[in-house]
Amino acid sequence: MPIIAPSVLAADFANLQRDIEMINRSDAQWIHLDVMDGVFVPNISYGMPVIKAIDELSDKVMDVHLMIVQPERYIKDFKEVGADVLTVHYEASTHLHRTIQAIKDEGMKAGVALNPHTPVHLMEDIIKDIDLLLIMSVNPGFGGQKFIQHTYEKIVQAAELIDRKNAEVLIEIDGGVSPGNAAQLTQLGADVLVAGSAVFSAPHPEEVINEMAYL
Ligand code: DX5
Ligand code: ZN
Secondary structure (H helix, E strand, C coil), X not given: CCXXXXXXXXXXXXXXXXXXXXXXXXXXXXXXXXXXXXXXXXXXXXXXXXXXXXXXXXXXXXXXXXXXXXXXXXXXXXXXXXXCEEEEEHHHCCCHHHHHHHHHHCCCEEEEEECCCCCHHHHCCCHXXXXXXXXXXXXXXXXXXXXXXXXXXXXXXHHHHHHHCCCXXXXXXXXXXXXXXXXXXXXXXXXXXXXXXXXXXXXXXXXXXXXXXXX
């Protein structure tokens, strides 16, 4: 059964407490928070004060996905506002090994995210050091985009790499995930499924989360 991580990016920000409480009631184990800086991606989302407020309301594992340049500058700050898992982009951190160690030193799980064009084999020399590999299944920056089919192949490659290196790494898929593709993603080896618009645009968001959680 996959871990479901509803993405707050698609929530109603004027009713954030209501939406966080819905996630608390659901079978989601994680809550996914997207931080965008308008530089690494062409969009700006939210930052520390909003994450802190969510942390105070949420019962779930706080899964923070940084779409920002030089993420190493803010590791301590994200720990302070409640991040449990902190994921940085491969494309945004020049000294990735050092960044990963710094995240772990703060007592958080460390994740690396790959853009759709970044091959899985580039993880060869870092896979043993990370806790999570986030494979972007859309170009980062916006919710509600179409799932990129090539992701299926990347999940198989990631599972093979993790197995070959005897690593303990969760595979997370982010972008265009819905009840329509969740079963296939899980069968191929995905452990964590992020879902934004599929959850929050549904008439009964909690049911969509629970449907995916019991695959
Ligand atoms: C996109 C974000 C995603 C986004 C997913 O850059 O990383 O987490 O919220 O949204 P959906 O599920 O709508 O594709
Ligand atoms: Zn994300």
